[in-house]
Amino acid sequence: MPSPCCVPGCKSNYKSSLRAGEASISVFGFPKDEHLKMKWLKAIPRDKWAPTQYSVVCAKHFDPNDIICEDNYLLPDGTLTKIKIKARLVCSAVPQIFPNLPADLTKTVPLPKKSPDERNSEQQKCNELSNEAFEQLDYITNFQDLISNYSQKIVISDLWNVKIVGDTKLYFYTLNLNDPCITIINQISIDSDLHVKVFLKNNELSQNNLKWILPFELKLSRWSQLENLLTRYVL
Numbered sequence: 001m002p003s004p005c006c007v008p009g010c011k012s013n014y015k016s017s018l019r020a021g022e023a024s025i026s027v028f029g030f031p032k033d034e035h036l037k038m039k040w041l042k043a044i045p046r047d048k049w050a051p052t053q054y055s056v057v058c059a060k061h062f063d064p065n066d067i068i069c070e071d072n073y074l075l076p077d078g079t080l081t082k083i084k085i086k087a088r089l090v091c092s093a094v095p096q097i098f099p100n101l102p103a104d105l106t107k108t109v110p111l112p113k114k115s116p117d118e119r120n121s122e123q124q125k126c127n128e129l130s131n132e133a134f135e136q137l138d139y140i141t142n143f144q145d146l147i148s149n150y151s152q153k154i155v156i157s158d159l160w161n162v163k164i165v166g167d168t169k170l171y172f173y174t175l176n177l178n179d180p181c182i183t184i185i186n187q188i189s190i191d192s193d194l195h196v197k198v199f200l201k202n203n204e205l206s207q208n209n210l211k212w213i214l215p216f217e218l219k220l221s222r223w224s225q226l227e228n229l230l231t232r233y234v235l
């Protein structure tokens with residue numbers, strides 16, 4: 001589950017909000033770049049406070065144009081397809097939308113004025129770097145990395161249950177609780193070599209069914225692939 005948002009007045013991903021039925025929202029950690037981090041801190045209306053490595057800001061505070069949610073994906077037959085990816089920010093993004101602020105914290109945030117050309121070239125440079133950084137962050141090193149970090153790396157619907165068996169298998173499964181006897185509806189299992197199997201109501205999906213997201217021998221290599229699988233087969 002993503003962490004709660006650190007912006008005052010925002011209840012994104014708070015346990016109370018999730019219990020009340022609100023969907024979890026993508027969050028972003030503070031930038032490593034000190035200059036950009038200062039811009040975030042100036043913008044976020046929270047005084048006498050320093051973020052920790054766990055502090056995050058939710059997607060509600062960013063211009064939607066600054067959030068990248070899909071990526072091009074090359075299928076084995078050479079065609080490009082768009083896939084949903086774990087949301088990330090263009091690298092010059094600064095939070096700027098603060099609804100529901102406590103009255104004493106309300107302030108307007110003047111953003112630095114730049115010419116469109118200046119902004120575009122800066123953005124392009126940033127995006128190239130950001131894509132590279134994203135590729136690295138999106139890469140699953142091995143099965144241990146997967147079981148240790150999946151809950152922080154991706155957004156998972158509460159409908160998925162998780163079972164880890166030793167160091168050999170990770171299962172995500174949804175349950176039908178209405179029957180007198182509980183049954184598994186869908187299941188995604190991942191072996192220690194990151195090989196994936198997907199069962200929808202006991203029917204295993206073929207390699208062909210899964211090549212939209214796992215083009216190479218049904219092997220998982222990216223967090224975004226896992227998030228896509230879990231999003232697509234949740235029901």
Ligand SMILES: [Zn+2]
Pocket residue numbers: 005006007010011012057058059060061
């Ligand atoms: Zn928020």
